[in-house]
Amino acid sequence: PIKDIESLEDIKKMVNTFYAKVRKDDLLGPIFIEKIGEHWDEHLSKLHSFWQSILLNERTYTGHPFPPHAQLPIDKEHFDRWLSLFTETVDKLFAGDIANEAKSRAYKIADVFQGKLEYIHRR
Ligand code: HEM
Structure with missing residues (x-):
């Protein structure tokens, strides 16, 4: 039976599975490989804290998510x-409320990022 996201261990599973797919993706893979190169452990641990903060209210991420995407x-x-x-x-x-929250937050953040990129490229 499929369960909801409940712990940091679950977050790690979600993030690691997602970025494994991203790395193999024909469109996104090359962009990540170009930027991240040998630093996957660092990238993944940032993303663990990012989603841990959003979904579990455990405030371990203190960075600024947008700037690295600007270029x-x-x-x-x-x-x-x-x-x-x-x-x-x-x-x-x-499956569950937190899983739904993960998807809806991803959509909202992607929307904000796209709005900022559009603004940058219009100038
Ligand atoms: C960092 C790519 C969308 C969250 C990064 C980095 C890359 C990247 C290459 C590492 C940058 C660096 O270290 O120089 C992409 C691409 C995206 C995308 C190609 C879409 C096409 C998103 C979305 C989210 C997100 C939608 C959130 C829901 C983050 C976070 C970081 C990051 C939190 C770490 C920021 C920090 O350094 O603190 N992304 N990203 N990304 N990305 Fe994305």
Whole structure:
């Protein structure tokens, strides 16, 4: 039986499964590999705290999520792929209120990022 996201261990499973898919993706993989290179452990541990803060209210992430995206070659097509891989990952592993919250927060944040990128590129 499929359960909800309840612990840091669950968050790690979600994040690690998602980025394993992202790395193999024809559209997103090359962008991450170019930027992250050998630093996957660091990237994954930042993303564990990011989602731990959002979903479990355990405030371990103190960074600024948008700035590293400002210079990436990404548009709607990339965000759509990112969101479809994320949703697919969450749905395969978990079900419940927190799992739904993970998906809805991902959509909201992706929307904010796209709005900021559009603004940057219009100037
Ligand atoms: C960091 C790519 C969407 C959350 C990064 C980095 C890359 C990246 C390459 C590492 C940057 C660096 O270390 O220089 C992408 C791409 C996306 C995308 C290609 C979509 C097409 C998102 C979304 C979220 C997100 C939708 C949140 C829901 C984060 C966070 C970090 C990060 C929290 C770490 C920021 C920090 O350094 O504190 N992303 N990202 N990303 N990304 Fe994304």
